Amino acid sequence: MTDVVSPESLAAELPQGMVVTDPDILAAYRQDRAQDPDAGTPLALVRPTTTAEVQVTVRWCAHHRIPLVTRGAGTSLSGGSTAVDGAIMLSTEKMRDLVVDTATRTAVVQPGLFNAEVKAAAATHDLWYPPDPSSFEICSIGGNVATNAGGLCCVKYGVTTDYVLGLEVVLADGRAVRLGGKQLKDSAGLPLTKLFVGSEGLLGIVTEVTLRLLPPQAPACTVVGSFATVHEASEAVLAITAQIRPAMLEFMDSVSINAVEDMLRMGLDRAAGALLVAQSDAPGPAGTAEVEIIQRAFEQHGATEVFATDDAKEGEAFTAARRAAIPAVEKLGSLLLEDVGVPLPQLPALIDGVAGIAAAREVMISVIAHAGDGNTHPLIVFDPTDDDEAGRAQTAFGEIMDLAISLGGTITGEHGVGRLKKAWLPNQVGDDVMELTATIKKALDPHGLLNPGVLL
CATH class of the missing domain: 3.30.70.2190 (Alpha-Beta Plaits)
Structure with a gap:
């Protein structure tokens, strides 16, 4: 992009007040919970309420070759919704429709609803939505879908993808497509619904989710x-x-x-x-x-x-x-939050290895875990004003991911790769998978406008 494009023409196509350029408001949307110090400043913030308004925004970005970052509740721990200089920040926070269908035991929801709100709505119909991240009271369903979030009960009941039956997705050219539906079984065509769950906003913008509900626990x-x-x-x-x-x-x-x-x-x-x-x-x-x-x-x-x-x-x-x-633990200092997982037999080796890294790097690392499925959250505590300690913390962050990979594990079990972990992704999945990922990304987003800097 060589010329600066004014967002006024986008504002003219959307309801009044939906496009925000106030610097103070934009500043509040620069970072997510990962607190990436390299966060940029958006060109504008757009807070749509409908799929059609998302389509208008995406088409405007495609026409002007303006990058677009999608943000849910801003609770990403991997920098997945960090702002990019000169990009549109599209927040789904005002997309909050929800309908529970007791006949099919499903909920059709927009992405801005909190996980806790979906649980509460299901409970009023004597139903249950199981995925339960620790942040369930403040994280959005859109973010859960983007990262394939898990939670405390996923050892028995599975993660987000196990409950997503259908999606409405706005593609990078502005088309809205429907994938899946309320049926429990569907083998028609490629499993595209699964492709978009966990894709971290790289392939399209989810504007509606059909969720499977269960009888009460x-x-x-x-x-x-x-x-x-x-x-x-x-x-x-x-x-x-x-x-x-x-x-x-x-x-x-x-x-x-x-x-x-x-x-x-x-x-x-x-x-x-x-x-x-x-x-x-x-x-x-x-x-x-x-x-x-x-x-x-x-x-x-x-x-x-x-x-x-x-x-x-x-x-x-x-x-x-x-x-x-x-x-x-956040009250003890600034945190670098890990999200590494290993096959269960390697869990003791991972926990012991993290302790060894903490001792070698002389940093405090607290370990909490969804232990039943091998997904751990080493929390590296450090003083950001101490350059030496901050450097040792960053080194430990990378060494923990290297350790997980060496044990046959993953650099992220549920938080996503985002911007903070993408340097380690090739070490886990290999060059062929990275090439395949880039091919899929280019096919769906040829100009690379959606969530630039994430994962790839």
């Missing part, structure tokens, strides 16, 4: 175990998952335990090296058997204390503690 029994070391806790995870698939199996280390206790004051064991929170929602005798398996695994792998409850409020308190881990 059965009441769960919660089992909590305190361990002297993170290694013992990780071995207990393997013992459990070798026998059953629990409804939840979450991990916290001593740093996160103490940070959460500082924030919530709920009586967590500050001396524990690690905490595991597990749940079984299997009915009747099957549930009793699962709880016994979990308790036995905890005890056989060195748990210093094991506590079980079928009280829903007590169980939710421990779940809330796990969800609070990232904001609690």
Whole structure:
């Protein structure tokens, strides 16, 4: 792009006030939760409410060759919605329609709705939307689709893609296409719906999602175990998952335990090296058997204390503690948030390896995890005003991703590659996959206008 294009002509095609150029407002949309210091400044912010308005925006960008970044609630932890200089920032925050269809057990939603709002709407019809990122109260369905978000219950109930039956997507040339629908089975043509889930805004802009809903989750029994070391806790995870698939199996280390206790004051064991929170929602005798398996695994792998409850409020308190881990650790300093995962047998090696990196680089790294599926969140805590420590933190960030790859794992289990992790993606997937990815991107977005700088 050689000439600066005024967004006034775009504003003339959209409802009054939908295109924003106020510098103070634009400044609030430069960064997402990843807080990328290299974030640019948008040419303008557009907040559409309909697919047609998204189409107008995309066609204007295509005509003028203006890049376009799509943003949901701004909770990306990988820089997936970081602003780009001179680009349009399209926020889906005002796209909030929702219709629940009890006959098909589906919800048709626009991308701006929060995950929690979809859950609440489903619950009013005695239905359940399972995917539950820790940020479920503040993250949007559009962002969940873009990154194929998971959450605490995905060890048993799966991730976002398992619940997306259909999409409406605006392509880079402004066409709107419908993929899938309310049917549970559909083998017609290529599985394009799956292609767009997890594509991080590179291939099109999702303007409507058809989600599969389930009957309500059965009441769960919660089992909590305190361990002297993170290694013992990780071995207990393997013992459990070798026998059953629990409804939840979450991990916290001593740093996160103490940070959460500082924030919530709920009586967590500050001396524990690690905490595991597990749940079984299997009915009747099957549930009793699962709880016994979990308790036995905890005890056989060195748990210093094991506590079980079928009280829903007590169980939710421990779940809330796990969800609070990232904001609690954030109070200790600036964070570089990792999202690496490994095959379950490699979980102890990953956790031990992260501890080794923390010691070698002399930085604090707190590890929390969706332990039941091998997806960990090492949180690197550092002082951004200390150049030496910040440098060591960045080195540790890369070494953790290298470690995950060396163990046959992934650099991201649910947060997406975004802008912060793309340098490591070729090391995981290889040159052929990178070439294939670029080919698909070019076929759908030949001018490279959608979310430039993400993933590729």
